[in-house]
Amino acid sequence: MAKGTLQDELEKRAARAIVTRSIYRWESATILGLTLILAAFSSRLGIPGWHWWYWLIFGLIGEIALVWSSVKEPEFRARAVADMFREKFKPAAIKNDALRGRVARALEYQERIHASIAKSHDSVLRDHLTDVSRGVNDWMQNVFRLAQRLDAYLADDTIRQDLQSVDPEIDRLKKRLALEDDDPVKRQISQAIAQKKIQGDNLRKLQNVMEQAQFQLESAITAMGTVYSQVMILGARDVASGRAQRLQQDVHDQVQALQDVVRSMDEVYHTGADALGTGLSAADLAALDAQTQAARKGKP
Secondary structure, three states, X not given: OOHHHHHHHHHHHHHHHXXXXXXXXXXXXXHHHHHHHHHHOHHHHOOOOOOHHHHHHHHHHHHHHXXXXXXXXHHHHHHHHHHHHHHHOOHHHOOOHHHHHHHHHHHHHHHHHHHHHHXXXXXXXXXXXXXXXXXXXHHXXXXXXXXXXXXXXXXXXXXXXXXXXXXXXXXXXXXXXHHOOOHHHHHHHHHHHHHHHXXXXXXXXXXXXXXXXXXXXXXXXXXXXXXXXXXXXXXXXXXXXXXXXXXXXXXHHHHHHHHHHHHXXXXXXXXXXXXXXXXXXXXXXXHHHHXXXXXXHOOO
16 A cells, blocks of 8 residues: 555544544533423423424534534644554554563554644644644554564464574485485486575675664654654744754655565565475576486586
């Protein structure tokens, strides 16, 4: 999903969450209940010239006023958006305890950043920090994606077993190759060695990328905490000084760094699948045949 499309989706979901939460407030239920009661017993009230459906109109006006005031209330908006993000990025979906804790911490920082921006009394500063708010949404999206990939990797026992066994397997095959006299068998063993080497290289690349991803995730959440503290102390004068713009750039850089790591992880996965799924190419097999023939000719 493109960045703009994702942001549009998040903003639409946030708007729906704010309206939905305002409708389900206890005050809304009170207005609805009173409206129905007054409409039902309107004839008993004995108000001259009054019709029962007048109460429905007043109830509708009251409900619209409640929704409007809720939408305009910064703290209410912040809580509604926070609930929406917790629904979209569920920490419970992460099985690893440490990673789940980091996702929960990132969500907490995100909620506090949005709440601080929403409660800003200076409209100029609040409008200027809109891009920061959107950047934090992208930030949270990439934190969650990164945590999901790390969670899957840490839960995969097969990868760890393959990492431990690939080099011993290569050594065993090399010893077998040195003792083998049959050319077709030697060719198969050589092909197996080449495939094991490809597997080992990709496993080590994956391991390195995952280690980098873990450090990047910790760094990103620490930076998110730093951004929150900066948002807390920003004032209107910081717009003119360029401090708010630098904060926006810092958020952009963090988002980009996370995207780069996620992209690297995906590339390693795809490269490994292509290399190990299709076997050796015709050129590779021809090279192995040439090596076998050369070894046979040089054999005393």
